[in-house]
Amino acid sequence: DSSASADTQPRILLMGLRRSGKSSIQKVVFHKMSPNETLFLESTNKIHKDDLSGSSFVNFQIWDFPGQVDFFDPTFDDEMIFTGTGALIFVIDAQDDYVEALGRLHGTVSRAYRVNPHINFEVFIHKVDGLSDDHKIETQRDVYQRANDDLADVGLEKLHLSFYLTSIYDHSIFEAFSKVVQKLLPQLPTLENLLNIFISHSGIEKAFLFDMVSKIYIATDSSAVDMQSYELCCDMIDVVIDISCIYGPIEDGGAYDKESLAIIKLNNTTVLYLKEVTRFLAVVCVLREESFERKGLIDYNFHCFRKAVHEVFEVGCRTQRNGGRPDDS
Ligand code: GDP
Numbered sequence: 001d002s003s004a005s006a007d008t009q010p011r012i013l014l015m016g017l018r019r020s021g022k023s024s025i026q027k028v029v030f031h032k033m034s035p036n037e038t039l040f041l042e043s044t045n046k047i048h049k050d051d052l053s054g055s056s057f058v059n060f061q062i063w064d065f066p067g068q069v070d071f072f073d074p075t076f077d078d079e080m081i082f083t084g085t086g087a088l089i090f091v092i093d094a095q096d097d098y099v100e101a102l103g104r105l106h107g108t109v110s111r112a113y114r115v116n117p118h119i120n121f122e123v124f125i126h127k128v129d130g131l132s133d134d135h136k137i138e139t140q141r142d143v144y145q146r147a148n149d150d151l152a153d154v155g156l157e158k159l160h161l162s163f164y165l166t167s168i169y170d171h172s173i174f175e176a177f178s179k180v181v182q183k184l185l186p187q188l189p190t191l192e193n194l195l196n197i198f199i200s201h202s203g204i205e206k207a208f209l210f211d212m213v214s215k216i217y218i219a220t221d222s223s224a225v226d227m228q229s230y231e232l233c234c235d236m237i238d239v240v241i242d243i244s245c246i247y248g249p250i251e252d253g254g255a256y257d258k259e260s261l262a263i264i265k266l267n268n269t270t271v272l273y274l275k276e277v278t279r280f281l282a283v284v285c286v287l288r289e290e291s292f293e294r295k296g297l298i299d300y301n302f303h304c305f306r307k308a309v310h311e312v313f314e315v316g317c318r319t320q321r322n323g324g325r326p327d328d329s
Contacts, residue, residue, distance in 0.1 A: 017101050023042075056213040058216060089122045092123060109159060171231050211280055233284040236262065271287050
């Protein structure tokens with residue numbers, strides 16, 4: 001029953017003033033729109049539920065509110081909206097004067113917090129592609145300061161806001177969305193552990209568990225993430241999907257399936273390795289050519305890793321069906 005499952009899905013709300021970039025973010029991250037095409041998007045003027053179930057691991061809805069949503073309208077049911085919301089992303093246009101946006105941010109989060117204090121409040125300082133590096137830092141500091149001062153003024157020091165500098169013209173929007181999604185995953189520590197074990201036994205430098213549709217990484221090993229490897233892995237996903245869309249068997253429909261596997265050798269002795277893990281998830285690794293010589297070992301370790309990931313998600317499902325009790329079978 002799709003309506004029942006939609007109610008139990010964690011929900012992300014995407015909010016912000018009109019023209020702040022909400023529809024663009026949603027189209028670029030979840031619908032593969034190229035950033036330049038967003039110039040022609042119609043402005044959002046209604047609550048928009050984007051149900052991603054069935055296409056992406058990121059199995060929740062994005063509610064794209066119109067910028068001018070009126071909280072003081074008695075028909076606006078904030079109980080209904082904020083209960084069951086996992087994360088509220090508030091988008092601020094950094095290329096514009098953001099005083100009004102800060103006012104709206106304050107009104108929105110304080111209201112949401114009263115209904116549901118468990119929401120993760122995430123602020124995207126957006127469109128920073130137009131800003132110099134110094135200007136970015138300065139803007140972030142200023143937004144942070146003013147937003148937190150406003151909260152302190154009304155005694156809401158406990159309400160925690162996280163800040164991200166984002167743009168649809170580079171990978172920062174995917175990186176930020178990855179962090180937002182990861183915070184909503186109860187399985188995250190287990191997945192990180194499994195990735196750590198997998199890479200340390202296989203001579204792999206870095207591994208990401210990717211949602212193939214959105215290029216959000218839902219987990220990575222605990223070594224530091226450098227943007228360059230992340231971008232390489234994102235580019236690899238695009239290449240693999242494009243090649244299989246063009247040359248793959250037509251009758252199967254999907255460009256990504258159980259057989260999906262790709263190896264790309266770069267000219268600096270780096271190897272990129274992509275392999276299917278679940279219907280929506282693939283692991284993408286960065287490793288040295290020398291390590292790749294022991295491919296049998298990597299394949300064996302991958303097999304164990306894949307099995308463990310399947311168990312993690314199956315146990316999750318069983319626990320839900322038993323009303324929270326772990327299955328002892
Ligand atoms: P919405 O009303 O909040 O849904 O805003 P839209 O998604 O319609 O975006 C408004 C305008 O901002 C569009 O012309 C987009 O092309 C532009 N835009 C969105 N994101 C970015 C960004 O990261 N950088 C820049 N420079 N422009 C952006």
